[in-house]
Amino acid sequence: MAFALATGDLSYRDERGYVTIADSVLRGDGYQLDGETTAYRPPAWPLLLAVFRLLGTPIELLVAVSAALLVVSALLARRIATHIAGPSAGWIAAFLLLLYPLNVYTAATLYPQTLAMAALLGAVALSLIDPRAARPWRGAAVGLLAVVVLYSAPTLAFAALIVVLWALWRFRQQTLRFVVPAVLAGLLPVALWTARNAVAFDAFVPVSTATGVNLLLGNSAEATPTSGVTADMDSYREAAEREAMTESEKSAFYTDAAFTWVSEHPGEAAQLYLGKVVNYFAPYNEPASATGGGTLERLVSYLTFVPLVALALVRLALWRRFPPKPPELLLLTVFMTSAAFMALTFTRTRFRQPLDSTLIIEAAVCSALLTGMVLRERRADHRSRVPRPRKSGDVALGAASRRHQIGR
Numbered sequence: 586m587a588f589a590l591a592t593g594d595l596s597y598r599d600e601r602g603y604v605t606i607a608d609s610v611l612r613g614d615g616y617q618l619d620g621e622t623t624a625y626r627p628p629a630w631p632l633l634l635a636v637f638r639l640l641g642t643p644i645e646l647l648v649a650v651s652a653a654l655l656v657v658s659a660l661l662a663r664r665i666a667t668h669i670a671g672p673s674a675g676w677i678a679a680f681l682l683l684l685y686p687l688n689v690y691t692a693a694t695l696y697p698q699t700l701a702m703a704a705l706l707g708a709v710a711l712s713l714i715d716p717r718a719a720r721p722w723r724g725a726a727v728g729l730l731a732v733v734v735l736y737s738a739p740t741l742a743f744a745a746l747i748v749v750l751w752a753l754w755r756f757r758q759q760t761l762r763f764v765v766p767a768v769l770a771g772l773l774p775v776a777l778w779t780a781r782n783a784v785a786f787d788a789f790v791p792v793s794t795a796t797g798v799n800l801l802l803g804n805s806a807e808a809t810p811t812s813g814v815t816a817d818m819d820s821y822r823e824a825a826e827r828e829a830m831t832e833s834e835k836s837a838f839y840t841d842a843a844f845t846w847v848s849e850h851p852g853e854a855a856q857l858y859l860g861k862v863v864n865y866f867a868p869y870n871e872p873a874s875a876t877g878g879g880t881l882e883r884l885v886s887y888l889t890f891v892p893l894v895a896l897a898l899v900r901l902a903l904w905r906r907f908p909p910k911p912p913e914l915l916l917l918t919v920f921m922t923s924a925a926f927m928a929l930t931f932t933r934t935r936f937r938q939p940l941d942s943t944l945i946i947e948a949a950v951c952s953a954l955l956t957g958m959v960l961r962e963r964r965a966d967h968r969s970r971v972p973r974p975r976k977s978g979d980v981a982l983g984a985a986s987r988r989h990q991i992g993r
Contacts, residue, residue, distance in 0.1 A: 595644070600695035602626055604644060607635035616781075623832060624782045624794045629736035630697035647695060654699040655692035659683045661706035662946050668713050669910050670950040673957075678949035685945060686885050687938045701738035702939035704730045705745065705919075712752035713912060716763075719756050724763035727752050728771030736778070739792050740936050743926035744919045751915050786833035794832045797839030803861065803931035804843040806850075810860025811870060813933045861928035866894075870934040886934070893941065896948035899955070907954055916943040 595601045602618055606626055609617040616631075617623060637650055659679040667675030682688060691698045708730040711723050727749065734745035749771065756763035775791060782790035798818070802808060807817040821842055825835045847854040864870070869886035897917070900909075909917075920943045927936065 595695065597694065597696075603631050603634055603695055603697070604638075604647065606631040607638050610635045611638055621832070622785050624786065624790050625832060626795075627697075627736040627739055627793050628778060629733045630695075630700055633700065634695070648693060651692045651695065651699045654703045655683065655688055658688075658699070658703045658706055658942060661703065661710045662942060662949075664710050665706065665713065665912060665916075666946045666949045666953075669912055669946070670953045674949045674953035677952050678946045681945045681949055682942055685941065686889055687934070687941060691935070691938055696935075697737040698935065698939050701734050701741050702942050704733040704737065705741065705748065705939060706942060708734070708745070708748045708752070709912065709915065712748065712755060716756050716759055719759040719763040721762055721766040724756070724759075724766035725770035727763075728767040728769070729774070732771055732774045735792065736774070738936070738939060739796075740927050740930070741923070741939060742792070744923050744940060747919050747922065748915065751911075755911075782833075786831060788833040788837070790833055790836070794836040797836030797843070799930040800843040801839040803929070804854060804857070805846050806853075808857060808931070810857060810864045810932075811867070813870065813931050816931075858928055861932045862924050865924035865927055865932040865937060867932075867934060872935075890941070893944040893948045896951040897944050900947050900951035903951070903954060913947065913950065916946055919943050 595604065603626060606616060606618055606623070609615065610632065614620075615622060616628065618625065634647060634650065637647060642650075659682045662682045663675040663679035665675075666678035688699070688702075708727050711727050711730070714723065731745040731749045735742050749767065753764055753767060756767075779789070779791045782788065786794075801818055801821060802812075802814055802816045805816060805818060805821075809816070818839075821839060825838055828834075828838075830838060868890035869883045900913075920940050923937070923940055924932070
């Protein structure tokens with residue numbers, strides 16, 4: 586991360602694209618990429634970068650925004666874990682999240698996943714308060730944070746929806762003080778972005794024009810469970826270029842192509858889908874960049890992700906002894922059900938990364954519970970080994986008994 590801060594090298598095209606859009610907004614040219622109106626990149630991350638560019642932050646220091654969001658995520662993880670299992674679980678969660686290699690890697694780039702992670706954990710943390718302490722601003726904040734998740738990493742849309750529905754159910758008795766503000770704050774940005782895209786493209790684009798290409802990358806004859814963004818779709822791109830399609834027209838064209846392939850090859854599509862679900866749980870996927878990862882990266886990924894899964898499974902094994910609290914069930918539901926949603930397009934370890942925070946919190950909770958079990962057993966064993974002190978009444982009774990024996 587220090588190297589990234591020092592060099593400010595935007596190694597990936599995605600990073601350069603986000604900065605380009607941010608600078609275009611500041612120049613007054615609108616939400617544009619390479620001089621063309623776009624909705625390919627969702628707006629949350631470029632607009633946040635635009636704020637820091639407005640404040641004079643040079644490009645080489647923008648990565649500090651990602652680093653700061655990682656720290657915020659760690660603090661939120663601490664709050665959630667503390668609520669579930671006490672301070673020790675909170676501190677474990679904070680340090681694990683800060684040191685998790687995939688988090689460190691993402692926070693050293695201008696990828697939006699760190700923003701999505703902070704927003705998701707923020708929505709969970711705000712939903713943990715006592716419903717009697719509900720305030721309209723808290724409800725509005727939950728709704729806005731869910732939108733930030735959606736418009737920074739659309740692959741986490743289902744996770745954001747689950748968190749919002751859980752919050753609305755938990756505060757269902759606080760309609761005006763939580764539910765209504767949350768719904769309005771969530772729907773308003775979506776309505777504004779959709780209206781903007783309707784004017785710009787004369788099409789219904791509620792999230793991104795990348796939806797079509799992502800569907801085709803994950804659902805075509807060239808796609809595999811692990812191919813991700815590397816699936817060959819050159820023939821489709823060439824056809825779109827020949828027809829001089831607009832950005833929204835390309836998205837619709839790719840979407841139709843994906844649905845057509847699925848309908849014509851249902852067996853292969855089902856097998857591919859299941860393979861993508863399995864790949865969601867992979868500790869490591871080969872990077873798509875030319876400078877792909879090596880043996881060390883693979884080893885580190887396995888040595889960090891596998892223990893998290895193991896501790897989460899141990900936590901489930903302790904279900905009867907320590908019944909899980911509702912926030913734990915929420916975290917596990919978010920992580921598990923997201924596999925089915927992400928597999929509709931394709932699954933990649935980097936895209937799953939924000940959700941690994943839910944496993945980190947569960948691992949911290951499990952560690953705290955196991956530590957508490959060991960300490961209690963040691964104290965109990967210590968008490969059983971220490972001789973029980975004799976009471977003064979017992980001493981007097983013993984002395985009287987000895988005098989009686991002597992008298993006889």
